[in-house]
Every structure is written in C-alpha cells, then in structure tokens.
Amino acid sequence: MRTNIPQLRKARKLSQQELADAVGITRQTITSIEVGRYTASLELAYKIARYFGLTIEEVFDFSELEE
Amino acid sequence: MFIKELFACKTANVEEYRRLVQGRQRLLRALCALGVLAELAAFFAVPRLVAAGAHGEFCKGFYTGVGLALIVCGIVGERRLAALLRNEEKLKQARCRDKDERLQEINRRAQLAAGLATLAVLYGVMLAGGLVSFELLVFSAAVVLVFFVSFIAFHCYYERRL
Incomplete structure (x- = not known):
C-alpha cells in the first residue's frame, strides 16, 4: 500500500526514528510501511494519522483496494 | 493463563511491562531448574535405568548436553533480563520491540x-x-x-x- 508518510515526515523535518518513537513501534516498521512492504494495522494507521493530525485516508492510499 | 501473560505483547505501560519481564525471569529460573534435573538424571537415573554400552553412553551424553544447554540458556537469559530491568531506556526499547x-x-x-x-x-x-x-x-x-x-x-x- 502506498502512503504519504515520507512526504509528511519531510514537511515536518521528522526522522523515521522520531515518528517510530511517537507511535510506539520500531524504525524498521516505519521503513517497511513507507516502501509498501508492510501494511499497517487499523490501530497503527490510526495512531500515525492522529500523530500528523490527519485522517487515515489522507495518510494512506486506498485506491488499490477500490480497484 | 500464566504462560499467556508471560508472552502477552500488549502492556499498558512500562511498569506493566516490567512485571512481565520479571515473570519471564521466573520462567528462565524454572528452565535452569529443569536443566539441573536433567543433569541429575544423567548422572544418577540413566546409569541405573538404561543398559550400558553405546546406547547408555549416548543417553548419558544427551541428558548432560540438554541439561547444560538449559542451565546456560536460563542463566544467560535471566542475566540479560536483569540488566534490562536496571536500565529504564533499554526497557522502553524492549517494550517497543515486543509490541x-x-x-x-x-x-x-x-x-x-x-x-x-x-x-x-x-x-x-x-x-x-x-x-x-x-x-x-x-x-x-x-x-x-x-x-x-x-x-x-x-x-x-x-x-x-x-
């Protein structure tokens, strides 16, 4: 699944480690989500979206699921 | 229930995780005790119950090896968890990895x-x-x-x- 996390992080000058610490996961998991190798659970997606102050749809691209 | 709690991944806070790690420490001590039992079996029970010869020697070596492995794993694991409990930052990192x-x-x-x-x-x-x-x-x-x-x-x- 594609995500806007790299762009959102860069806009806020946030490292992967800082985001990982904020949502309580490892940096490797953030990397995997960013490159689309791992799809975050609903709970984690919610935590990440809430951290950025956005909705889940604004952070994660669900267009592949809609096809 | 006890085992389920030991391997639970969701802990509400660091204090709850600390108790979980302490439970794992107890489990590792039990593992050491099992290792000691295997060693006792190797030295006292195997020579009496298993026929002498190649088979008996193999059994003795097997029980000794397994017992020693359990003791070493138990001690090393227990020491590592004790070090983790002493370091708040490492404890937080371990909790993060666990969940x-x-x-x-x-x-x-x-x-x-x-x-x-x-x-x-x-x-x-x-x-x-x-x-x-x-x-x-x-x-x-x-x-x-x-x-x-x-x-x-x-x-x-x-x-x-x-």
Whole structure:
C-alpha cells in the first residue's frame, strides 16, 4: 500500500526514528510501511494519522483496494 | 493463563511491562531448574535405568548436553533480563520491540512456516522410516495426529474468541 508518510515526515523535518518513537513501534516498521512492504494495522494507521493530525485516508492510499 | 501473560505483547505501560519481564525471569529460573534435573538424571537415573554400552553412553551424553544447554540458556537469559530491568531506556526499547506489530507478524509467519516444515519432515519420516522401524512409524504417526488434533482444538477455541 502506498502512503504519504515520507512526504509528511519531510514537511515536518521528522526522522523515521522520531515518528517510530511517537507511535510506539520500531524504525524498521516505519521503513517497511513507507516502501509498501508492510501494511499497517487499523490501530497503527490510526495512531500515525492522529500523530500528523490527519485522517487515515489522507495518510494512506486506498485506491488499490477500490480497484 | 500464566504462560499467556508471560508472552502477552500488549502492556499498558512500562511498569506493566516490567512485571512481565520479571515473570519471564521466573520462567528462565524454572528452565535452569529443569536443566539441573536433567543433569541429575544423567548422572544418577540413566546409569541405573538404561543398559550400558553405546546406547547408555549416548543417553548419558544427551541428558548432560540438554541439561547444560538449559542451565546456560536460563542463566544467560535471566542475566540479560536483569540488566534490562536496571536500565529504564533499554526497557522502553524492549517494550517497543515486543509490541511492534510487524515483528509479531514476522514471528507468527516464521512459526507457521517452521510448524509446516516440521510436519513435512515428520510425514517423510513416517513414510520412509516406517519401512525399517515400526516404532518410528507409530511415533511419527502419533506426532502428526497430535498436531492435527491440537490444530482443530485451537481452531475451535479461537473461532469462539475472535
């Protein structure tokens, strides 16, 4: 699944480690989500979206699921 | 219930995780005790119960090796957890790794793959080994049967839980 996390992080000058610490996961998991190798659970997606102050749809691209 | 709590991944806070780690420490101490029992069996029970010769020597070596491995793993693991409990920052990092959903998924998939590989090997042993040894055939068939029966039982259990 594609995500806007790299762009959102860069806009806020946030490292992967800082985001990982904020949502309580490892940096490797953030990397995997960013490159689309791992799809975050609903709970984690919610935590990440809430951290950025956005909705889940604004952070994660669900267009592949809609096809 | 006790084992379930020891391997629970979701802890509300660091203090709850600390108690979880302390529980794991107790489990490792129990592992050490099992190792000591295996050593005692190797030195006192095996020479009396198992016939002397190559088979008896193998059994003694096996029990000694397993016992020593359990003792060493228990001591090393327990010391590592004790060091973790003394360092607040490392404890937080360990909690983070424990509740990381991707790592949990990796563990789940690895366990599934290992389980299937073990089953495949046992099935092969059952078919090929059965030609030369009846005991091997019965043992392999029993283990494969236990796997399927426990799978069905746990499937029913989780179907009601989830």
